[in-house]
Amino acid sequence: MLQTLNEAYKVLQLQGYRLSAYEAFYLATLGGAKSLGLDDLIGNFLPGKEADFVVMEPTATPLQQLRYDNSVSLVDKLFVMMTLGDDRSIYRTYVDGRLVYERN
Numbered sequence: 001m002l003q004t005l006n007e008a009y010k011v012l013q014l015q016g017y018r019l020s021a022y023e024a025f026y027l028a029t030l031g032g033a034k035s036l037g038l039d040d041l042i043g044n045f046l047p048g049k050e051a052d053f054v055v056m057e058p059t060a061t062p063l064q065q066l067r068y069d070n071s072v073s074l075v076d077k078l079f080v081m082m083t084l085g086d087d088r089s090i091y092r093t094y095v096d097g098r099l100v101y102e103r104n
Contacts, residue, residue, distance in 0.1 A: 001028055001054075002085035009083060021078035055092040056081060057103075064089070 005024045012019045033043030042050050058081055059065040067080045081089065093101035 002081065002089065004028070005082045006085075021075050021082050024082055025078060051097040052095050054090050054094070056085065056089045057091040058085075058089070060085075060088040060091075 030043035
């Protein structure tokens with residue numbers, strides 16, 4: 001997902017559109033669920049919905065640490081994850097609400 005967000009940001013920049021981190025994460029979660037007609041089942045953390053999600057470490061690499069530490073707002077911090085995040089950023093993965101992966 002992070003790689004897709006990063007690539008989408010770059011492609012849209014080339015087309016003159018500025019994709020905000022808020023919009024990108026919305027489109028990757030609830031926005032995607034709505035477009036598929038599945039927003040009653042997935043897309044956010046409301047009670048009764050299926051829960052597949054990851055817990056990310058926003059400072060997994062030295063560059064992420066530097067950029068994250070210099071980010072003030074939430075949108076700036078999400079932008080760091082969107083553009084610099086990768087598999088090293090994944091701390092835990094949950095499928096159907098159950099922990100299936102945890103980085104040591």
